[in-house]
Amino acid sequence: MKLAANDRSLKSWVHVPKGSDFPIQNLPFGIFKTKYLSAVAGVAIGNHVLDLVYLHEHGYLDGLGLPPGIFNQKYLNDFLALGRRKGREVRERVSELLQHNNHELNAAAREIALVPMSEVQLLLPLRIPNYTDFYSSEEHATNVGSMFRDPKNALLPNWKHLPVGYHGRASSIVVSGTPIHRPKGQVKPPDAELPVYCPSRKLDFELEVAFATCTKTTLGTSLSARDAEESIFGLMLFNDWSARDIQQWEYVPLGPFLGKNFGSTLSPWIVTLDALEPFRTAGPEQFPHVLPYLSVEGNHHFDIALEVLLQAKGEAAVSVCRTNFKYLYWNMAQQLAHHTVNGCNIEVGDIYASGTISGPSPGSFGSLLELTWNGQRPLHVNGHQRTFLEDHDSVIMRGHAEKNGVRIGFGDCTGTILPAS
Ligand code: CA
Numbered sequence: 001m002k003l004a005a006n007d008r009s010l011k012s013w014v015h016v017p018k019g020s021d022f023p024i025q026n027l028p029f030g031i032f033k034t035k036y037l038s039a040v041a042g043v044a045i046g047n048h049v050l051d052l053v054y055l056h057e058h059g060y061l062d063g064l065g066l067p068p069g070i071f072n073q074k075y076l077n078d079f080l081a082l083g084r085r086k087g088r089e090v091r092e093r094v095s096e097l098l099q100h101n102n103h104e105l106n107a108a109a110r111e112i113a114l115v116p117m118s119e120v121q122l123l124l125p126l127r128i129p130n131y132t133d134f135y136s137s138e139e140h141a142t143n144v145g146s147m148f149r150d151p152k153n154a155l156l157p158n159w160k161h162l163p164v165g166y167h168g169r170a171s172s173i174v175v176s177g178t179p180i181h182r183p184k185g186q187v188k189p190p191d192a193e194l195p196v197y198c199p200s201r202k203l204d205f206e207l208e209v210a211f212a213t214c215t216k217t218t219l220g221t222s223l224s225a226r227d228a229e230e231s232i233f234g235l236m237l238f239n240d241w242s243a244r245d246i247q248q249w250e251y252v253p254l255g256p257f258l259g260k261n262f263g264s265t266l267s268p269w270i271v272t273l274d275a276l277e278p279f280r281t282a283g284p285e286q287f288p289h290v291l292p293y294l295s296v297e298g299n300h301h302f303d304i305a306l307e308v309l310l311q312a313k314g315e316a317a318v319s320v321c322r323t324n325f326k327y328l329y330w331n332m333a334q335q336l337a338h339h340t341v342n343g344c345n346i347e348v349g350d351i352y353a354s355g356t357i358s359g360p361s362p363g364s365f366g367s368l369l370e371l372t373w374n375g376q377r378p379l380h381v382n383g384h385q386r387t388f389l390e391d392h393d394s395v396i397m398r399g400h401a402e403k404n405g406v407r408i409g410f411g412d413c414t415g416t417i418l419p420a421s
Helices: 052-057 084-098 107-113 138-148 244-250 332-340
Strands: 029-033 040-045 048-051 114-116 121-123 131-134 165-167 173-175 184-187 196-199 207-213 232-239 264-266 305-311 318-324 351-353 379-381 384-386 394-403 406-409 413-418
Touching (some): 040 052, 052 084, 052 107, 107 114, 184 244, 207 305, 232 394, 232 413, 264 413, 332 351
Parallel strands (some): 131 351
Antiparallel strands (some): 029 121, 040 048, 184 196, 207 232, 232 264, 305 318, 305 394, 394 406, 394 413
16 A cells, blocks of 8 residues: 555655654654643654644644544544544645645744644543453463473463453553552462462563554454454554562463553554554464464564663663564454454454564563563663562663664653552
8 A cells, every 4th residue: 555644755844853753754643731732632743743633723634524623632532433544634634734845834833733742741542442462472472381381382272273362451551651550469479388468579561562443343243354454543562561470370260360450551652554554564474374264365564673671760771672563473453353253342442462572582572571581580780680670660662663764663651660559
């Protein structure tokens, strides 16, 4: 699919610093507020946010058939509900308005419509009705299976036949920058006879990419793998914080619960699947062959470099993991087709996370559990040893796709650990 807004030769009259996540070819959507503005929708460009309410109210988006007040809201759900095609039309029009040879926005309009990033607070972009977490990295599932169960049978027999997932907790998803309290709960130390109640001692991050859906389906119907991407508006970075000690004691037989639902962090900008179109790539070969309902032609993986940095209080951030979204075994179309194959309905603004993304080499593992091999091989962070997260540690996740001089980034997904409350 050729999209004018993706043309790599485009330049904007807005200054975009070299290495910015937000060139004119990206134009992700988010929700922001300032000292003077209540929460409204905007688009990121360089170090600025373009106010979509201003553009809409002053006629710059006329002809797109947008409902009144669509951007003057706390969440983007109603905009997403207009569908991918409408989202594409808005992005294409915003691209036109920002191109260096376009003078529709005069100096006065530019002054009002563009807000410096340093003056805005970015908010959770969606009212999230449902959150599902997949487990789609073969390397991650193999590492965890080896540590928690049996290295010889690390992958369970179902793993290569279906994208394993579970229903997570939507209420505790927060936007990047929101601190997370160390969770307390039941754990059973290996040498103890009975469980104890205490703050988690094995607090971890999970590097994931999440997609948001833009359609509402009817209970009893399914999305085909072929059509599923029409229901995916865009992607965000996602940190699925995990308390390994709570998780290990509670997870049999029904899976993750309190070891996961105390908080998950989402990056603030929804990077559209349209902007990522040039970065499609093939995924790993799938063998054994999948059932027909999971079979999909063409490339449905995306080449997105991912990084995790760890920062102890008052010190410099240190990179601890570099990996790539393309390493996942299952793609998003397969995840969504599988999720709905039984008739489960999806809603606008749902979040579907990939599962921890680990690559083949130890430096590409997407959690401390794997990076330190359950605490046996501590990491060195500015002279400190780290097995799991300490109070006041910050975790910073970054991601970008880059090709032919165009860099499409996500902005930071960060969180700091506060002591147990
Ligand atoms: Ca997870």
